[in-house]
Amino acid sequence: MLKMTDVKKVFRTDLVETHALKDFNLQVGEGDFVAVTGPSGSGKTTFLNIAGLLETFDGGTYELDGQDVSNLNDKHRSQLRNEKIGFIFQGFNLIPDLNLFDNVDVPLRYRGFNSAERKKRIENSLEMVGLAQRMKHLPSQLSGGQQQRVAIARALAGEPRFLLADEPTGNLDTKMANSVMELLKTINDAGTTIIMVTHDADLAKQARRNIYVRDGQVSEL
Amino acid sequence: MFNYYIKLAFKSFKRNPILSLLMVTAIALGIGASMTTITVNYLMSANPIPHKSEQLFHIQVDNWDPNNPFNDDEDALPNQLTWTDATNLTHAKKALRQSAMSMSGAIIEPQDSESKPFEASIRLAYTDFFAMFDVPFLYGGPWDNNSDSNREQVVVLSKRTNESVFGGENSIGKNIVIAGRHFQVVGVIDTWEVMPKFYDVNNGPFNETEELFMPFSLKEDLELPNWGNNNCWKSPDGEGYAAFLRSECINTQMWVELPNAQAEADYLDFLNNYVRSQKELGRFPRPLHNRLNDVMEWMERREVVEEDAKMMMWLSFMFLLVCLLNTIGLLLAKFTGKSSEIGLRLAVGASKADVFKQHIVETACIGLVGGIAGLGLTLVGLQGIKSLYGDFVDDLASLDASMIVVALVIALVSSIAAGLYPTWRACNISPASQLKSQ
Numbered sequence: 001m002l003k004m005t006d007v008k009k010v011f012r013t014d015l016v017e018t019h020a021l022k023d024f025n026l027q028v029g030e031g032d033f034v035a036v037t038g039p040s041g042s043g044k045t046t047f048l049n050i051a052g053l054l055e056t057f058d059g060g061t062y063e064l065d066g067q068d069v070s071n072l073n074d075k076h077r078s079q080l081r082n083e084k085i086g087f088i089f090q091g092f093n094l095i096p097d098l099n100l101f102d103n104v105d106v107p108l109r110y111r112g113f114n115s116a117e118r119k120k121r122i123e124n125s126l127e128m129v130g131l132a133q134r135m136k137h138l139p140s141q142l143s144g145g146q147q148q149r150v151a152i153a154r155a156l157a158g159e160p161r162f163l164l165a166d167e168p169t170g171n172l173d174t175k176m177a178n179s180v181m182e183l184l185k186t187i188n189d190a191g192t193t194i195i196m197v198t199h200d201a202d203l204a205k206q207a208r209r210n211i212y213v214r215d216g217q218v219s220e221l
Numbered sequence: 222m223f224n225y226y227i228k229l230a231f232k233s234f235k236r237n238p239i240l241s242l243l244m245v246t247a248i249a250l251g252i253g254a255s256m257t258t259i260t261v262n263y264l265m266s267a268n269p270i271p272h273k274s275e276q277l278f279h280i281q282v283d284n285w286d287p288n289n290p291f292n293d294d295e296d297a298l299p300n301q302l303t304w305t306d307a308t309n310l311t312h313a314k315k316a317l318r319q320s321a322m323s324m325s326g327a328i329i330e331p332q333d334s335e336s337k338p339f340e341a342s343i344r345l346a347y348t349d350f351f352a353m354f355d356v357p358f359l360y361g362g363p364w365d366n367n368s369d370s371n372r373e374q375v376v377v378l379s380k381r382t383n384e385s386v387f388g389g390e391n392s393i394g395k396n397i398v399i400a401g402r403h404f405q406v407v408g409v410i411d412t413w414e415v416m417p418k419f420y421d422v423n424n425g426p427f428n429e430t431e432e433l434f435m436p437f438s439l440k441e442d443l444e445l446p447n448w449g450n451n452n453c454w455k456s457p458d459g460e461g462y463a464a465f466l467r468s469e470c471i472n473t474q475m476w477v478e479l480p481n482a483q484a485e486a487d488y489l490d491f492l493n494n495y496v497r498s499q500k501e502l503g504r505f506p507r508p509l510h511n512r513l514n515d516v517m518e519w520m521e522r523r524e525v526v527e528e529d530a531k532m533m534m535w536l537s538f539m540f541l542l543v544c545l546l547n548t549i550g551l552l553l554a555k556f557t558g559k560s561s562e563i564g565l566r567l568a569v570g571a572s573k574a575d576v577f578k579q580h581i582v583e584t585a586c587i588g589l590v591g592g593i594a595g596l597g598l599t600l601v602g603l604q605g606i607k608s609l610y611g612d613f614v615d616d617l618a619s620l621d622a623s624m625i626v627v628a629l630v631i632a633l634v635s636s637i638a639a640g641l642y643p644t645w646r647a648c649n650i651s652p653a654s655q656l657k658s659q
Binding site for chain 1: 222225232235236561562564565566567568569570571572573574575651652653656
């Protein structure tokens with residue numbers, strides 16, 4: 001389902017080259033829940049960005065759902081992101097002056113759904129995260145945990161095959177972190193493949209599979 | 222998606238009201254300044270009689286000093302005719318319509334003893350003047366050819382003069398005392414303000430229409446004064462008004478109506494033959510050089526749109542450019558502030574083209590609001606011109622529907638142009654770096 005073979009990523013400045021990923025090989029199957037751990041600067045986020053088609057890479061091959069994505073143009077990459085991938089970020093990344101309904105609506109707008117279909121999906125996904133009653137609220141009126149739930153609802157509204165989460169509980173206290181983790185497990189149980197980058201070893205243990213990234217290379221734990 | 226982009230534009234407007242207001246103000250100032258000068262230039266250079274401007278011709282003949290041309294430009298001809306030539310050419314009746322004309326003035330004595338006498342401007346012309354220039358009549362009509370020939374004391378009043386003297390009622394057949402003589406009113410014209418007043422640009426192309434019209438032939442009988450330019454290259458041969466009229470001094474305009482190119486060519490032949498015949502009488506010492514100018518050629522030749530006005534227009538365009546440069550800076554600041562939102566939109570499936578369209582629509586909305594505010598400033602600017610130059614620029618300093626459309630189009634196009642670079646930058650940000658930085 002997700003297959004990276006000898007993927008390389010180099011960040012260059014005038015003075016220095018940084019090899020963020022070196023011969024990175026990984027295969028993730030459908031319905032998997034992979035926790036990615038590793039020290040800071042090891043390449044975890046770079047891997048996630050490449051996996052989510054947010055960054056290009058300099059060598060190797062990457063197949064997403066059987067499709068080689070190495071040479072796709074911006075339009076096709078954005079279409080793939082929109083249809084197959086959902087993102088959850090550490091900082092939630094909600095748009096502050098849009099209410100919950102409109103925030104969850106953002107990815108659906110680029111999908112071409114009609115308004116009835118969008119409304120149904122938004123209501124369903126907010127229902128799933130337990131915030132259907134607050135869809136007219138602004139993000140600033142919610143707690144951190146609730147905001148992350150909205151971000152999850154936004155990621156789920158398009159019914160993606162993959163959910164990529166970059167330290168989704170990094171800004172939350174333990175109670176809220178556990179609550180979000182339970183939600184992710186429920187989503188995974190429903191069939192969505194999840195790749196989650198985390199520093200929290202306890203949370204990582206709750207995933208089906210753990211991998212460790214160090215110096216741009218991956219190893220199974 | 223367009224409606225969605227509009228909604229986002231106004232959300233963005235509310236998110237940064239001060240920044241947005243600064244951009245709207247910058248565009249409004251630029252549009253206000255440029256539209257004020259464009260409007261004045263547009264009205265100055267407008268075709269005052271579009272349906273027949275190519276059939277009406279102002280005549281120029283070179284009766285000037287053999288040793289010195291009329292002015293430094295070798296191609297320049299005297300811009301008026303002598304009374305003698307204008308009268309001869311009119312009486313020849315070689316055109317479909319023709320009229321010598323000049324401006325004068327006299328005192329009107331209202332019959333109502335309570336009203337005070339007042340001075341009125343007069344257009345001395347032949348009867349063809351009215352048909353040639355499509356002058357609309359409220360009451361009656363023009364005098365006839367016999368009145369021209371027999372020097373009858375008949376008069377056509379402007380609507381305003383009729384209101385002043387006769388209270389606006391139908392005054393046809395009534396008497397009016399002008400310059401101490403009794404005239405019979407034969408017509409009252411309706412509102413008629415040609416802008417520019419092409420038929421006599423010597424006396425101010427933006428002046429009001431005259432208050433009275435009377436047969437040109439009366440100029441000699443009444444010894445009416447000449448209002449406007451009078452240029453001479455040699456002194457009259459003798460003393461008195463008759464000698465002045467028959468001198469080589471130029472003070473008369475001459476217009477003819479020629480319906481087609483053949484008529485124009487024929488008339489020029491006639492004009493050349495006329496000048497040759499005058500040369501045999503010892504006049505026209507300079508080489509044969511005559512010219513017919515249609516309405517727009519004449520206005521261009523006489524530089525009805527002054528260089529100052531053109532310069533002001535270009536300066537105001539420069540000011541608009543400066544305002545747009547400021548807008549570019551403000552847009553860069555605004556879109557930089559939206560980097561995280563743009564990063565998010567790219568991450569969840571927006572293409573660069575989607576982001577580009579969203580921000581161009583936002584820029585266009587700012588431009589449109591700026592354009593509307595600019596129209597308000599244009600009205601203020603035009604009001605300022607009116608108060609500076611007086612009532613006679615009333616018609617020049619007014620905004621018509623086409624200029625409103627022009628203002629909005631300029632505002633839209635210029636703001637979109639200003640938004641291209643900031644928008645291009647916005648859609649080229651790296652979503653990964655923006656999302657991680659949150």
